[in-house]
Amino acid sequence: MWRHIYRCDTTAQRRVQKEGPRGKVFSVVNAKGGSGATTVAVNLSLALQAAHGEVEDEEDEHLYHTTGWTRELWIESLGLPAVLPPPEEVKDVKTAIGASRAEQARAQML
Numbered sequence: 001m002w003r004h005i006y007r008c009d010t011t012a013q014r015r016v017q018k019e020g021p022r023g024k025v026f027s028v029v030n031a032k033g034g035s036g037a038t039t040v041a042v043n044l045s046l047a048l049q050a051a052h053g054e055v056e057d058e059e060d061e062h063l064y065h066t067t068g069w070t071r072e073l074w075i076e077s078l079g080l081p082a083v084l085p086p087p088e089e090v091k092d093v094k095t096a097i098g099a100s101r102a103e104q105a106r107a108q109m110l
Contacts, residue, residue: 057094060094060095060096061093061094064093064094064095064096064098064099065086065088065089065093067088068088068102068103069085069088071086071103072084072085081110083109086102086106087103087106087109088103091105
């Protein structure tokens with residue numbers, strides 16, 4: 001039984017390699033059609049799910065902080081009074097509800 005993990009080298013993949021490391025595409029193949037490839041695919045899936053769970057909260061937090069900075073810098077570029085650092089940064093929000101509350105409290109911080 002031959003089990004291999006082949007790296008797909010498509011045109012899109014080569015373009016991504018030139019631009020920098022963003023991700024890799026793998027194709028799991030089993031020459032005889034046994035369960036070996038399925039086992040590898042399931043293990044890979046579980047590993048990716050665990051990694052995603054570890055960074056998901058951090059990713060959301062970055063989104064809320066970036067949204068606050070973008071909003072306030074645009075307001076400042078229009079010549080209007082801006083709150084810098086933005087309320088999301090000051091209140092260190094970690095959820096969508098917290099980001100919404102921070103944005104609503106913006107008027108009090110001017």
